[in-house]
Amino acid sequence: MAAGFTAFLMHLLNLLSLLSLTIAAPLTGSSSSPSQTTTTLQRLLQSSKTTKQDDFYKPPTGFETKPPGTILQYRPVPGNLTFDNKKPVFPKAAWQLLYRTQNSVGAPIANIVTVLVPYNAKKTNLFVYDWFSLSPSPLCLPSVGMQIGGRADNEDIQAQFLVPVFALNEGWYVSIADDGGPQAGFSSGPLAAYAILDSIRAVKSSGNITGISSDPITTMYGYSASGNAVSWATELQPAYAPELKVAGAAVGGITPNVTFLMETANGKPWSMFGPPTVMGLSHEFSNLSHWLDENLLPDKAAEFRRVENQCFRSFYDMQNIDFGGYLRGGLSAFLTGVPLSVMEHAGIQGMHGTPRIPWYLFHSAGDDASPIEEVDKLYAKHCANGATIQVSYMLRIHTSVNSLDSH
Ligand SMILES: *[C@@H]1O[C@H](CO)[C@@H](O)[C@H](O)[C@H]1NC(C)=O
Ligand SMILES: *[C@@H]1O[C@H](CO)[C@@H](O)[C@H](O)[C@H]1NC(C)=O
Numbered sequence: 001m002a003a004g005f006t007a008f009l010m011h012l013l014n015l016l017s018l019l020s021l022t023i024a025a026p027l028t029g030s031s032s033s034p035s036q037t038t039t040t041l042q043r044l045l046q047s048s049k050t051t052k053q054d055d056f057y058k059p060p061t062g063f064e065t066k067p068p069g070t071i072l073q074y075r076p077v078p079g080n081l082t083f084d085n086k087k088p089v090f091p092k093a094a095w096q097l098l099y100r101t102q103n104s105v106g107a108p109i110a111n112i113v114t115v116l117v118p119y120n121a122k123k124t125n126l127f128v129y130d131w132f133s134l135s136p137s138p139l140c141l142p143s144v145g146m147q148i149g150g151r152a153d154n155e156d157i158q159a160q161f162l163v164p165v166f167a168l169n170e171g172w173y174v175s176i177a178d179d180g181g182p183q184a185g186f187s188s189g190p191l192a193a194y195a196i197l198d199s200i201r202a203v204k205s206s207g208n209i210t211g212i213s214s215d216p217i218t219t220m221y222g223y224s225a226s227g228n229a230v231s232w233a234t235e236l237q238p239a240y241a242p243e244l245k246v247a248g249a250a251v252g253g254i255t256p257n258v259t260f261l262m263e264t265a266n267g268k269p270w271s272m273f274g275p276p277t278v279m280g281l282s283h284e285f286s287n288l289s290h291w292l293d294e295n296l297l298p299d300k301a302a303e304f305r306r307v308e309n310q311c312f313r314s315f316y317d318m319q320n321i322d323f324g325g326y327l328r329g330g331l332s333a334f335l336t337g338v339p340l341s342v343m344e345h346a347g348i349q350g351m352h353g354t355p356r357i358p359w360y361l362f363h364s365a366g367d368d369a370s371p372i373e374e375v376d377k378l379y380a381k382h383c384a385n386g387a388t389i390q391v392s393y394m395l396r397i398h399t400s401v402n403s404l405d406s407h
């Protein structure tokens with residue numbers, strides 16, 4: 001994923017340079033970017049204060065009884081938005097809405113969605129951008145990570161803010177829900193689905209704050225881990241949010257079966273996502289959390305759990321690890337019992353329903369993180385059940401993992 005991700009960013013950067021003339025004027029500040037005076041350590045310390053100590057993330061008493069999607073509180077985004085931790089990007093307005101949703105097992109939680117208002121806004125267009133934070137740490141969530149002053153090891157992730165910038169340039173409202181919820185439950189499909197669906201409910205009812213129409217033409221976009229999130233959201237939408245109108249969803253680079261991934265990525269570069277995935281799931285599933293307490297080897301546990309306080313770039317040194325080497329009973333212990341049940345509940349797409357929202361499914365034919373056969377299986381299943389899916393197997397991203405560090 002990482003190398004493909006790098007290629008993806010290079011692709012975006014190229015596009016950006018082509019488009020810079022049109023977007024620079026309304027969206028970015030003057031060309032004099034603030035000089036980097038803060039050291040990495042200062043930035044880390046600074047950003048480690050967010051979410052846990054920021055009262056805005058704490059829901060008001062009694063929020064549990066409000067309907068899903070209810071806006072609980074709101075404020076302007078406190079810092080400046082950015083895609084490179086330096087240059088500020090100025091949409092016409094940027095709001096954070098705290099809204100009621102639920103976690104993977106249906107318990108009420110409050111999550112943040114960031115709503116960006118473009119200049120010359122088309123009030124009837126909403127682009128739901130699904131951000132991948134690729135980490136089980138709340139420090140890497142988009143509501144924090146898209147602002148200047150974020151952690152240095154989250155800067156690759158921050159660069160995806162270019163996609164919302166393109167959408168703003170079209171005059172579309174953009175919404176970005178925190179993908180992992182307040183507990184950073186990275187990689188749990190149901191959590192991501194509820195967070196996205198309820199964020200759309202919240203944004204559609206935010207007209208008297210953001211100015212958006214109550215019934216905008218709504219589209220969703222996600223690539224890689226957030227392609228998974230969009231896939232899950234569209235799969236659960238008919239049951240969870242049947243009233244929600246979404247015109248279409250772009251679903252790219254998905255890994256439909258996390259169990260398959262855990263097996264096939266072991267010992268390879270993508271194994272760097274093993275510990276973050278498992279720690280993320282353990283935030284949502286207490287049985288998995290207890291299982292880890294008992295099954296992580298005592299002398300390896302700290303190394304495994306460190307990912308809870310780190311963002312994507314810090315996981316690079318976990319490429320090619322033997323995941324089983326952290327566990328009593330090795331990898332096979334992870335592919336049975338509690339961990340398997342959790343992965344089946346939260347990590348396998350196509351088991352909970354058929355999307356009614358039409359898909360644009362894009363995938364790289366040579367994707368070595370997610371073999372196309374796995375994607376084809378899901379595609380065939382959804383189509384057999386009446387889904388509308390347009391497929392493009394042209395983009396060459398998620399490949400050449402051997403050059404992970406070469407950019
Ligand atoms: C955002 O950027 C503007 C212009 O560069 C600056 O005046 C302002 O202080 C910045 N805000 C924050 C919260 O850093
Ligand atoms: C927006 O409208 C809703 C519903 O009418 C109301 O509950 C809420 O207080 C309003 N918010 C603002 C900021 O006016």
Ligand SMILES: *[C@@H]1O[C@H](CO)[C@@H](O)[C@H](O)[C@H]1NC(C)=O
Pocket residue numbers: 257259260263348
């Ligand atoms: C997911 O992958 C696992 C491991 O390869 C396999 O046993 C299982 O059948 C797969 N599930 C689906 C729905 O493809």
Ligand SMILES: *[C@@H]1O[C@H](CO)[C@@H](O)[C@H](O)[C@H]1NC(C)=O
Pocket residue numbers: 105285287288337338341342345
């Ligand atoms: C672990 O918890 C999840 C969520 O409640 C449940 O679906 C799963 O079956 C549980 N696993 C076991 C082995 O009980």
